[in-house]
Amino acid sequence: MDLQAFRQLLDPAGQKALAEAVELVTAGAGPLAAASALRRTHSAALTSAALTQAGLRERAKTKFGDDAAVMYFTPHGLEQATRAEVAAHRARRARQVTGSAAPRVLDVCCGIGGDLIALARAGFAVDAVDLDPLTVEVARANAAALGLSGLVDVRTADAAETDPSGYDLLFADPARRGARGRVFDPMAYSPTWPAVLDLVSRASAACLKVAPGIPYEFIPEGAEAEWVSFKGEVKEAAIWVGAGTTGRRATMLPSGTTLTPSGTGVETGPVGRYLYEPDGAAIRAHLVAEVAAMVDGRLLDPRIAYITGDRLVPTKWASCYEVTEMMPFSLKQLRATLRTRKTGNVTIKKRGSAVDIERLRKDLRLSGGNSAVVVLTRIEDRPYVLLCKPSELG
Numbered sequence: 001m002d003l004q005a006f007r008q009l010l011d012p013a014g015q016k017a018l019a020e021a022v023e024l025v026t027a028g029a030g031p032l033a034a035a036s037a038l039r040r041t042h043s044a045a046l047t048s049a050a051l052t053q054a055g056l057r058e059r060a061k062t063k064f065g066d067d068a069a070v071m072y073f074t075p076h077g078l079e080q081a082t083r084a085e086v087a088a089h090r091a092r093r094a095r096q097v098t099g100s101a102a103p104r105v106l107d108v109c110c111g112i113g114g115d116l117i118a119l120a121r122a123g124f125a126v127d128a129v130d131l132d133p134l135t136v137e138v139a140r141a142n143a144a145a146l147g148l149s150g151l152v153d154v155r156t157a158d159a160a161e162t163d164p165s166g167y168d169l170l171f172a173d174p175a176r177r178g179a180r181g182r183v184f185d186p187m188a189y190s191p192t193w194p195a196v197l198d199l200v201s202r203a204s205a206a207c208l209k210v211a212p213g214i215p216y217e218f219i220p221e222g223a224e225a226e227w228v229s230f231k232g233e234v235k236e237a238a239i240w241v242g243a244g245t246t247g248r249r250a251t252m253l254p255s256g257t258t259l260t261p262s263g264t265g266v267e268t269g270p271v272g273r274y275l276y277e278p279d280g281a282a283i284r285a286h287l288v289a290e291v292a293a294m295v296d297g298r299l300l301d302p303r304i305a306y307i308t309g310d311r312l313v314p315t316k317w318a319s320c321y322e323v324t325e326m327m328p329f330s331l332k333q334l335r336a337t338l339r340t341r342k343t344g345n346v347t348i349k350k351r352g353s354a355v356d357i358e359r360l361r362k363d364l365r366l367s368g369g370n371s372a373v374v375v376l377t378r379i380e381d382r383p384y385v386l387l388c389k390p391s392e393l394g
Contacts (some may be wrong), residue, residue, distance in 0.1 A: 001074065003134045005049040009072075010141060014050070017042045021050035022069075025058055064114070070145040072138045077112035080177060082209065085253050086228055086235050087118035090207060095122050097205050097243045098168040105169040108159035108199065109191075113139035113152075115171060115209070120151040127167070129157040131190075160195040163202065170203035172196055176211055184211060186218045193218060205242035212237045212284050222246055227284040228253060232319070234280035250281035257316055264289050269298035269308070271326050275375060275388055276307040276318040277349065291317045301379045304352045312391055321373050321388035329355070329376065329383035335364050337387065342368030352378035 008014045017038060024034040031051070038047040056078055060068035063083045073081075082090075095103065103124050107116045110128035112135060119126050120143070130136050136156045143152040164170040174189035174196055176182060186193035197220065200206045210218075212227055212234045219225045224240040226249040250259045259282055266289035278291040283305045292298065294317060297309035312320065327333060338346070344366045348357045353376035360376075375386040 001049050001052055001134070003137060005045055006072070006134060006137055006141075008046055009049050009053060013042070014046060017046050017050040018053055021047075021054035022057065025051070025054040067117075067146060071112075072141045072145070073112055074135060074138060076177060077135055077138060080173070080175070081112055081114035082118075082173075083230060083235055084114070084118070085230055087115045088121070089228065089251065089253055089256065090115070090209075090238055091118040091122035091124070093240070093243075094119065094124070094169055094171070094207055097207075097240065100168045103168040104166075105171055106162060106164045106167040106203075107171045107173075108162055108164075109173045109175060110139050110154065111135060111173060113142040113154070115173060116152055116154070117142065117146060117148060119171065120148040124151070124169075126152045128152060128154045129159060129162055130154070131156065131158055158191075159199070160191045162199070164199055164206070165202045165204075168204060170199055170206040171209075172199060172206065173209040182211075184213060186210070186214060200241050203242070206240070207243075208239040208241070210237050210239060212280075214239075224249055225285070226251055227281040229279050229281035230254070232279060234284055237284065248285040248287065250279065250285040250287050252279055252281060252316060255316065259285070259287050259290055259317060261287060262290050262293070264293045266292040266307075267298045268300065268302050271300060271323055271386065272297075272308045272310040273323060274309050274312055274391060275321045275323050275386060276309065276315075277321070278305055278307065278318045279316075282317055291315070294318075295320075300377060301352065304377055304379075306351055306375070306377055320391040321375070322391045323386050323388050324372075325387040327385055327387075329353075329385045331360070331363055334374070334385055338364060338366060338372065338374075339368070341370055341372065343370045343372045344368035345371040346374045347371075348374045348376065350376035353383060355383075 034051055035047055056073035057068050060073055060078055105119050105124045105126050107126055107128040110116050110130045116126045116128045133156050136154050140154045143149050174191055224243055224245045227237045228235050228251045230253045276295055278288050282291050288305045292307045294315045295309050295313040297307040300306045300308055355376050373388040377384055
């Protein structure tokens with residue numbers, strides 16, 4: 001979809017075509033049947049744009065909920081857009097950071113507008129820029145569709161050439177996808193990491209959205225790095241500069257529970273009755289020791305983020321499994337044990353193991369009516385497998 005096709009989609013005829021496309025997609029019509037139905041009254045270009053948008057809205061429900069029904073997307077923009085719950089959490093923190101009654105934020109690399117929507121709803125006046133004219137048009141349309149046009153101004157501009165000095169907050173979401181897919185090296189972000197840090201150096205406060213796997217050496221000194229998970233899945237990280245806090249933080253959504261370093265240590269020891277798997281945000285933030293302290297646990301291996309303990313301790317910061325058997329890893333022995341237990345369904349987890357999970361699943365050739373959790377790990381450089389079942393805590 002190009003800029004001209006998107007603008008046609010916003011016209012009355014385009015809105016009619018889009019409404020019809022949404023109805024067809026919702027009813028489960030196949031691509032060919034839907035296209036044939038729309039082509040009876042609409043041009044090929046408008047049909048294509050409407051069906052593309054209807055499909056994107058359907059996919060966007062998982063990120064944007066009810067808002068997706070009136071929003072607009074591009075495939076790339078939807079892929080990189082922040083989940084609504086994560087954006088709302090970050091916007092609330094941003095208000096606390098600024099402390100202004102009428103805060104202003106410069107949102108660079110705004111994409112289709114997921115974060116500018118949350119920031120506007122949190123009370124910010126948002127000036128947003130993006131380098132791509134189509135993306136800018138989509139973000140502007142989204143602000144209008146959600147009744148936020150009075151708080152949002154979106155324009156085409158190079159983020160590196162903006163001036164954040166007159167704002168209460170700089171929000172930056174550098175592009176992390178290239179022609180070959182996702183980009184993991186911050187130096188290959190767009191704008192590059194040095195350009196982003198130059199913007200930060202001229203801002204009174206800043207929030208930088210980054211990939212969860214950002215190397216620690218790229219986190220500016222004196223900043224706070226926050227990893228956020230949603231329903232157990234790590235979604236992204238944010239670097240806060242001038243927020244009044246430093247170091248590392250893990251946040252779980254939707255509860256909003258946070259965890260910060262306590263300075264506690266953690267010992268290693270033998271496998272106990274229970275195995276705890278810390279939330280991914282705690283692992284990314286290097287806060288496994290804090291989780292271990294919560295459950296009176298110890299590590300199986302100092303380099304692996306599995307915690308073991310002798311008693312069942314409730315915590316939201318870890319999933320818990322009861323260990324039923326432990327053995328050195330051997331495909332033959334594991335297969336024989338599972339067959340003896342008539343295990344036909346397994347959930348396979350691994351940390352510190354080179355085993356290919358899908359290949360292992362095929363090689364096990366399981367049958368039977370029972371289930372098990374198979375945990376592959378390494379202890380003192382030796383591969384082990386733990387057979388478990390979910391505990392009462394899950």
